[in-house]
Amino acid sequence: MRNKIVGTIAVVALSVALGGCAEMQRAAEGAARRSGDERLARAIHGGGTLISGLLPIGYEEESSIGQAIALQVVARYGGVSDQSDLTKYVNLVGRAVASTCDRPDIPYRFAILNHESINAFAAPAGYIFVTRGLLKQVRNEAELAAVLGHEIAHVSQKHILEVIQRSKRLAGVTEAGLAYAHQNPEAFKGLIDAAVKKLLDEGLDQEKEIEADQLGDVFAARIGYDPTAYVGLLNRLKTLKGDDRAFFKTHPNFSTRIEAVQKVMQSEGLKPTGVMLGDRFTKLSKG
Amino acid sequence: MRRQPWWALWVGTVIVTVGVFSSITLAETVFVQAKTAKLRAGKTSLDRVVADLKFGEALEVLKKEGNWLEVSTAAGVKGWIFANKTTTTKPSGGDDALAKLGKSFRRTEASEVTASAGARGLDKASETYANKAGITQQHRDAVDRMTAYQIADQEVEDFLKEGGLGEYAK
Numbered sequence: 454m455r456n457k458i459v460g461t462i463a464v465v466a467l468s469v470a471l472g473g474c475a476e477m478q479r480a481a482e483g484a485a486r487r488s489g490d491e492r493l494a495r496a497i498h499g500g501g502t503l504i505s506g507l508l509p510i511g512y513e514e515e516s517s518i519g520q521a522i523a524l525q526v527v528a529r530y531g532g533v534s535d536q537s538d539l540t541k542y543v544n545l546v547g548r549a550v551a552s553t554c555d556r557p558d559i560p561y562r563f564a565i566l567n568h569e570s571i572n573a574f575a576a577p578a579g580y581i582f583v584t585r586g587l588l589k590q591v592r593n594e595a596e597l598a599a600v601l602g603h604e605i606a607h608v609s610q611k612h613i614l615e616v617i618q619r620s621k622r623l624a625g626v627t628e629a630g631l632a633y634a635h636q637n638p639e640a641f642k643g644l645i646d647a648a649v650k651k652l653l654d655e656g657l658d659q660e661k662e663i664e665a666d667q668l669g670d671v672f673a674a675r676i677g678y679d680p681t682a683y684v685g686l687l688n689r690l691k692t693l694k695g696d697d698r699a700f701f702k703t704h705p706n707f708s709t710r711i712e713a714v715q716k717v718m719q720s721e722g723l724k725p726t727g728v729m730l731g732d733r734f735t736k737l738s739k740g
Numbered sequence: 741m742r743r744q745p746w747w748a749l750w751v752g753t754v755i756v757t758v759g760v761f762s763s764i765t766l767a768e769t770v771f772v773q774a775k776t777a778k779l780r781a782g783k784t785s786l787d788r789v790v791a792d793l794k795f796g797e798a799l800e801v802l803k804k805e806g807n808w809l810e811v812s813t814a815a816g817v818k819g820w821i822f823a824n825k826t827t828t829t830k831p832s833g834g835d836d837a838l839a840k841l842g843k844s845f846r847r848t849e850a851s852e853v854t855a856s857a858g859a860r861g862l863d864k865a866s867e868t869y870a871n872k873a874g875i876t877q878q879h880r881d882a883v884d885r886m887t888a889y890q891i892a893d894q895e896v897e898d899f900l901k902e903g904g905l906g907e908y909a910k
Contacts, residue, residue, distance in 0.1 A: 516863070517863050517865040517866055520862055520863060520865075520866040520883060520887065521865065521866045521869040521870075523883045523886065524862075524866060524869065524870055524873070524875045524879060524880065524883050525873065525875075527879045527882050527883055528873075528875050528876070528879045532878060532879060532882055533882040533885075533886065540889075541891070544889065544891055545891065545895070545896060545899045548891060548896045549896060549899060549900055549903075549905060549906070552774050552775055552896065552906075553773060553774050553824055553825055553906070555773070555831070556831075557773065557774050557775045557795060557831075558775060558795045558796075558831075562886045562887065562889050564882070564886050580883075580886065594903070631865050634865040634868070634869075635864070635865070638868045638869070638872060639872075641865060641868070641869060642869055642872050642873065645869055645873075646873075675824045676824065676900070676905050676906050677824075677903075677904065677905040677906055677909045678905070727909075728903060728904055728905065728909075730903050733902075733903060
C-alpha cells in the first residue's frame, strides 16, 4: 500500500516537473510529508527549485539586480547630478523613446552621473545613466534620444540579465528567484560584482553593443527623431578620439558602429525626415 | 435559356475563391506596443479620443493611411491610431511565459526579500548588497530617489506635442 502511495506521489511529482504546475508540486510535497516520507518531500521540493533556477529571471528579481548594479554605477562614477531641471529633461527624452521601444511596459528611470568621462550605462529593470561628459558632446535632442535608445535597447534585450543568468549557472545557483539572495547574500554579491565588472570594466559582447546601437536608433526614429543624428554624434566622437578603444573602451570602435547604424537605417527604411530639436536641447540642457 | 459552357463555371469558382482569400489576407491584426495609446476619431492628434488603449491590446486593421491605421478594437470601437505605436507580433511584456513559470515556483522567501524596506527605500536584497559592498548613504539615497522618480504620462504627452514627436509629428 505504502509503495502505491509513494508511486502515486512520484507520478504526480514527475507530471509537475514536466508540466510546470507549481500548485501540484506543492500538493505532492505536502502529501509526501503527510505520509511520513520527508526524504521524498525534500526531493520534490528540490525538483521544483531546480526547474525554476533554470528558468529565465523574472521582473521581480530583475528589479533587485538592477538596483544593486545601479548602486555600484553611482558609487564608481561620482554620484548623481542634483540638477533637477536637467534630470527632468533627460527623463522626458528617455520616456519618449522608451514609450514605443520593444519593452515599453516597465518603468525606465534616467540619471546624470557627475563624471567627465564620455559614457552611458544601463542596469536591468530600466536604470539608465549618462555621464556629464557625454552630455557635453551632444548637440541636439535627436542625438540624446539615440544615446538613451542604445541604453534602453540593452534593457529591452536583457543583455545584462543574460550575463547574470550565465554566472548563476556557473556558480551553481539553482535556487529560484531571490531566495538565494536572502539565504546567501555572499552569492548574490558575487553575481552583482561579476556583472558590474562586465558592464563597467570589460564591456558586453561586441555584438550586443552593435545590436543596441541599431535598435536604439530604430527606437528613437520610431517616436520621430532623425535617425541620422546618431551617425553625426558617433562621427564627432570618432573625430575627437579616433578609433582609440581606450577612450570608449567598453564598446566596439566607432567605424564599426557607424557602419552598423547606416546598415540598419537602410534595412529598416529609416528616412532622415525626423526632428533634431537642437534649440530645445540647447535651452533645456543648460539645466 | 442558353446553357453556359463548363469553363465559365470554373472561372467563376476561381474568382470567388481568390476574392474570399484576399479578404482574409487583408484582415491584419496588430498589437499596441506602447505603455498607453489613444484611439482617435480621425487621423490627426487633434481629433477626439474615442478610447484609451492598453499595452498588448489586439486591434484589427481596417485601413492604412500615412503614419496612421484605422482599426477596430475587440469591443468593436473603431478609430485611428498612430502606426508606430503598434506591432504585428504580440509583445511579450515585462515577464515572458517562462519567467512567469519560474515565478510560480518561488515560495514566500522571494517576496520577503523584495518587500520594500519602506515606502520608497531600496529593496532588502539591494540593501543587504549595499551593506556588504560598503555603499555610502549618499549613493543609496541617489538610487532611492531614482527608483521613486516619476513623471506623469500627461507631461510626457505634452513634451511630445511641443516637440512634434510621435503622433504630433508635422
